[in-house]
Amino acid sequence: MSVLVTGGAGFIGAHMALALLDRGESVVVLDNLSTGVRDCIPAGATFVAGDVGDGELLKGVFAAQPIDAVAHFAASTVVPDSVRDPLSYYLNNTVNTRNLIAAAVQARVRRFVFSSTAAVYGAPAGPLVGETAPTDPISPYGASKLMSERILRDAAEAHGMGVAILRYFNVAGADPQTRAGQSTPRATHLIKVCVEAALGRRDGVDIYGQDYPTPDGTGVRDYIHVSDLIDAHLSALDSLRAGAPQLLYNCGYGRGHSVREVIDAVNRVAGTSLPVRVRPRREGDAAKVVADASAIRTGLGWTPRFDDLDTIVRHALAWERRAPPL
Secondary structure, X not given: OEEEEEOOOOHHHHHHHHHHHHOOOEEEEEEOOOOOOHHHOOOXXXXXXXXXXXXXXXXXXXXXXXXXXXXXXXXXXXXXXXXHOHHXXXXXXXXXXHHXXXXXXXXXXXEEEEEEEHHHHOOOOOOOEOOOOOOOOOOHHHHHHHHHHHHHHHHHHHHOOEXXXXXXXXXXXXXXXXXXXXXXXXXXXXXXXHHHHHOOOOOOEEEEOOOOOOOOOOOEEOEEEHHHHHHHHHHHHHHHHOOOOEXXXXXXXXXXXXXXXXXXXXXXXXXXXXOEEEEOOOOOOOOEEOEOOHHHHHHHOOOOOOOOHHHHHHHHHHHHHHOOOO
C-alpha cells in the first residue's frame, strides 16, 4: 500500500515523503509545482504532476495506486495574500480539498491526515491556545482551513474514514541531514527570510509591527522544527492505522519567541548583524499565538527532538548554505 502526499514538492510535504520512505513505505507525491520545487521530491517517490482539485486526475491516481492513506499538505499559506485575494484561498484550500476528500471517499481510502493551522484560532486571548479554544479566524487563510476541517470531519463521520487534523504553529528548520529544507521561491517564513539575509541573499529583514502588546512589541510565535512536526504526522498516521477514528492536535512546543528574538538567534548562530527595517503591521497577523501542545504529547506519546530555537536556526542555515539560490 502507498501513502498519497499532496504538496509533496513543498517544504513540509517533502519532509513527510522523505520520512515515509525512510521507514520503508511506498509514497506517491501529487503536486502542481505552483510553489513546490521538483528537485525537492525525494528519490524513490512516484511523482504525479497535477492539481488536487482535478477530479479526473485524482480518480486515475487512486485507480492506479493501492493507496491506504492521504497526507494532505497542498495549500496556499500566506496570510496577507489571503486578505488581498480571498477567493483564490477559498478555491485552493477549501474547494480543492473538498474534491480531494470526495475522491478519497470514492476510492475507499480509510485514512486521511490533514495539514491545518493555528490560524483557525484567530487572535487567542490566553497565553496558550488549546484544541478546545474558540475558533475565530481573522484571515481568509485561517477561515479556509477551518472550513476544510469541518468538511473532512463530516465526511469521515458519514463514510467511516479515520482522520487526523494537525494544527501547525510556525514551522521552520530543515532536515538535520540537509536532505530537505524550505525551497519555496519568495518564501515569507521569518526564519527562512533571516537565514537568506545572513547569507547575503536578501538586503535585510522586515519587522511588520513593533507596537504589539508583547514584551518587545513584536509578534510572538511558537516555532516548531519541521522534523518534529513530521514525527507528529507519522504518529498520527500510525494511530489511524491502529483504529483511531478522529484525532485533533496542536503541533507546537508551548513556548513563544518574538520576531526580534528570532533575529537575535540568527545573528548568534550565523555570526551576523542583520539590517532590520520596521514596517507597518500586516493585515491578518495576531500579536501572540503559542500552542498548548500537551494533548499530542499525552495522546500520541509525541516527544520533540529539536525543541530549541538555535537548533532550528542552525538546521535552516545549513540547508540554505547547501541549497542553490532560487
